[in-house]
Amino acid sequence: MTAxxxxxxxxxxxxxVLGALGGGxxxxxxxxxxxLLGFTPxxxxxxxxxxxxxxxxxxxxxxxRSGRVRWKAGAAFAAAGILPAAAAGTAAAHLPQSALxxxxxxxxxxxxxxxxxxxxxxxxxxxxxxxxxxAGAGAAxxxxxxxxxxxxxxxxxxxxVTVLAFEMDAAVGTSLLVxxxxxxxxxxxxxxxxxxxxxxxxxxFIAAAILGAWDGKxxxxxxxxxxxxxxxxVVLLAVAAFMLADALI
Numbered sequence: 001m002t003a004x005x006x007x008x009x010x011x012x013x014x015x016x017v018l019g020a021l022g023g024g025x026x027x028x029x030x031x032x033x034x035x036l037l038g039f040t041p042x043x044x045x046x047x048x049x050x051x052x053x054x055x056x057x058x059x060x061x062x063x064x065r066s067g068r069v070r071w072k073a074g075a076a077f078a079a080a081g082i083l084p085a086a087a088a089g090t091a092a093a094h095l096p097q098s099a100l101x102x103x104x105x106x107x108x109x110x111x112x113x114x115x116x117x118x119x120x121x122x123x124x125x126x127x128x129x130x131x132x133x134x135a136g137a138g139a140a141x142x143x144x145x146x147x148x149x150x151x152x153x154x155x156x157x158x159x160x161v162t163v164l165a166f167e168m169d170a171a172v173g174t175s176l177l178v179x180x181x182x183x184x185x186x187x188x189x190x191x192x193x194x195x196x197x198x199x200x201x202x203x204x205f206i207a208a209a210i211l212g213a214w215d216g217k218x219x220x221x222x223x224x225x226x227x228x229x230x231x232x233x234v235v236l237l238a239v240a241a242f243m244l245a246d247a248l249i
Contacts, residue, residue, distance in 0.1 A: 006036045007201040011051075011208030017232055018055055018209070019216020027111050027150055029205075030104055031239050037201055041100040045092060045149030046193045047202050052149065053183040054206045055213060060176040068173030073164055077174075078181035080135040081142020088146030089186035093193065101247040104148050108240035114155075115233035133163045141178065146186035 010032035017028060029051050033044035063069050092100065137159040144150060156175035160166045166174065187194065219228070 003037060003201055004204060007205045008208045010036055011205035012212040012215075014051070014205075015055060015209035015212025015214075016216040016219065018059065019213035019219070027108050027236060028239065029209075030149055031108075031243060033205075034101075035242075037198075039198075041097045041104070042093060042095075043193065043197060045100065045104075045147075046187070046190045047197055047205075048149035049089075049145070049183045049187050049190070050194065050197075050202060051206050051209060052145075053180055053187065055209050056176045056180045056183065058210050059213060060173070060180060063173030063176060066173070068169050069177055070166065070170055070174045071177070073166075074160075074174035074177040075181075077134055077138045077160070077164065078142075078178040080138030081140075081145070081178065081182045082185040083142070084139045085142035085146035085182040085185040086189050088143040089189040092147050093190070098247045100148070101243055104150075105240045105243040105247065107144065107148055107150060108236050108243065112233040112236035112240065115229040115236070137163050138178070142182045142185065145179065145182040146189075149186075 010029075014029050014032070029048040030041075030044045033039040033047050034041060039047060060069065141156055141159065144155070156178050157168075157171045160171035160174055160178075161168060164171075
């Protein structure tokens with residue numbers, strides 16, 4: 001019963017962050033699965049991919065209804081990440097648990113720093129779309145998703161704005177399509193691991209995350225986005241420091 005309550009609470013927090021900030025919640029899913037629910041790092045990344053896919057699909061539907069998803073460009077961007085996501089997903093199964101923990105701690109810290117010091121997301125002044133850079137960004141995002149089980153929204157949105165010259169609302173909506181495709185590609189290589197997961201905990205986690213995302217949208221209307229990002233970044237830095245210490249000690 002305690003584990004179920006923890007799964008519901010963690011899922012609600014992940015969904016709340018996702019709904020309030022449009023990304024970032026999945027970065028909390030892996031440490032929650034490891035330290036609260038007792039998953040191994042490898043199992044946690046697989047479970048996180050399932051959670052990311054479910055929540056991203058739900059959010060994608062809402063954005064698509066509002067016309068904020070650019071399907072053709074998003075599909076092309078996502079296509080560049082399919083093979084890297086699958087390859088990274090396969091590689092993750094053979095990496096030491098400590099290596100996965102260290103890599104995830106580094107990505108969590110990077111995510112926090114980007115939120116504290118937002119990157120320049122100004123669109124190219126000439127409005128030109130650069131296919132080579134778009135393919136490279138899509139491949140890098142796919143590899144990150146496959147290896148660590150994170151959606152990478154904190155990287156996808158700036159990439160879509162700066163490389164493909166998207167408006168911010170279209171970038172947020174389209175990033176959900178990219179994240180969903182990459183997550184599915186990585187999950188395809190982890191079928192054996194997924195079958196052995198504790199679905200009695202993952203199911204409630206996903207349900208709470210989906211419900212929490214709706215509350216996150218309402219929270220975003222009451223508190224400014226920069227303030228929410230600052231609070232989340234500080235929490236994420238603490239999580240990254242804890243995971244780093246755990247992997248090294």
